[in-house]
Amino acid sequence: MSEIDVNDVAIFVRVIELSGFANVARERRVPTSTVSRAVSRLEQALGVRLVQRTTRNMMPTEEGRMFYEDVAPALTVVRNAARGLEGAGRSPRGRLRLSAPHDVGTTFLPPLVVEFAQRFPLVNVEVHLSSRMVNLVEEGFDLAVRAGPFSETSLVSRRVGDIEWDLYGSASYVEQNGTPRTLEDLDHHTCVLFRPRGGETEWRLHSRDGKEPETRKVRGRIGGDDFEFVRAAILAGGGIGLLPRITASGDVAAGKLVRVLPQYEVHSGVLHIVYPSARQVPAKVALFSDFVIDIFARLDLGDGIPDGHVNHHAPQAELLEGE
Template sequence: MNLNDLSLFIRVVETGSFTAAADSLNVQKSTISRRIAQLEDTLGIRLIQRTTRKLKLTPEGEELFNRAQPLVDDLEAVQDDISASKTELRGRLRLTMPTEIGVFMMNEVITSFMQTYPKLEVDVELSTRTVDLIEEGVDLALRLGPLPNSSLIARHIAGLHRGLFATPEYLEQHGMPKTPDDLAHHQCISLLKPFDHLRFTNWNDNEPVTMGGRLRTNSMSFVREMILQGMGIGRLPEVFCGELVKTGRIVRVLDEFTLDPLEINALYASRRNLNPRVRAFLDHMSERLRDHPWVQNRLVHLDG
């Protein structure tokens, strides 16, 4: 039995289609179809029932997948570890992260990472959508805010300083709020599907605070632009607003009240041991962000 063919079979089952498997591995769909057919010929059994709409495993195919998947995962992990110990890292690392984090924070991290490992290729998708790491063949995702329960491994990366901001013109017209409760009577620019509720660590026992307003968006960059347009008060990480505060275009609001940090977490598939490329990126990111002025809490290196 050809182990490469077996690995392709497992990938097809994991992604649910020949097309998705081909895209995740950057190979032709016809190549995967041919290799799976060769595997079936070698074993003398049908593994996958092909229809025009979906794939269905035969009983023999399901048994092979259940028994072979953990073995192939272990072999791939061993191969990665041995390769990393003998040569410098190479291959492709696939990342996904929110647009603003990529543009404002991870740009320098990724630049220095690629300079450190010149034989590595890096794919970065900047998006607000929730990517299925296994189905889409992504190695690691950076996500903001509280995480839903899942089978993925989550590792805390950092917490970002956050604040409330508005233009001097808006505050001159509407007044400066004195306490967090005053925000209910202001035009506040909120996020659709917010990462978390608006809370202050030193107000009302950290209970959620109501924000007034008519404008919501899924983009922190758009929140910043609407603040600049005088549309109201917005909550953002300091990274997006530091220079604007220095130049006086916007000012901090309720600065004596401390907002909870915005959590950044790294996620990767729990079914695999951490491969050297992902480990190297996590360690590099930890080192580069350790003393970053926008990071609220210190990062830790990976153990083991």
């Protein structure tokens, strides 16, 4: 019998527990072929077939079932010992790879990531900005910030909060052109538009007093299909435009942007933190998720990025220290 790789044994045990190669691949964030090769190596080392593979499912052989029953309890002891070390005070560590859209990644996330890195000095945070919805498992990401409806069954989703949009103008623009008091006043102002058609678009604005939403056609000579461009154009004095509250809050706090027509807002979906489904969630992933949700809750109160302490109580998910 050849030397046995303990890592291959651990993978085999999870294949039996999760009833398939693909489920383990999602949990470990590796290709399915990697899991299959690990089981094949173990079979070669033992000199017996452990699983019967078909195009639709996988079943353990009699030898595989007996081997699983012998080794699974020992692996459980090892896992419990690892969790005990973490509970004794080990800090989260390793690389944390995060994907986020450009507008959130250049405004809301930077101060948050800096504070998180200061609180957890053994974690290296790498942020990848893209408008593309990346495949977390295949591309090696630990988690992602995503806006809009969530439907992927292979991922765990944690609700961060509602995305609200408000109307803003730069401090210089408002000083030179005045502040609109009613929706009709927008006819006399230059607007910066997102994805305009023929120099105009429609804003569906909800009133804070509970009245029916109002749809207003607005015009402008400046428009773009990227929210970062729209934000930059508004900051440069190009006119009044709609921006997500979470991306504008820092500029408002710095006095660069002024919120106008505060009695109106636009509702636009929900912000989520998502990560691959796993039985044990790495501590760095769970803590970062809690961190984002806690800060967003206080940001929604209009306080901007807070300097106070974030609640670091252990999340509901079971934690496992990971690299």
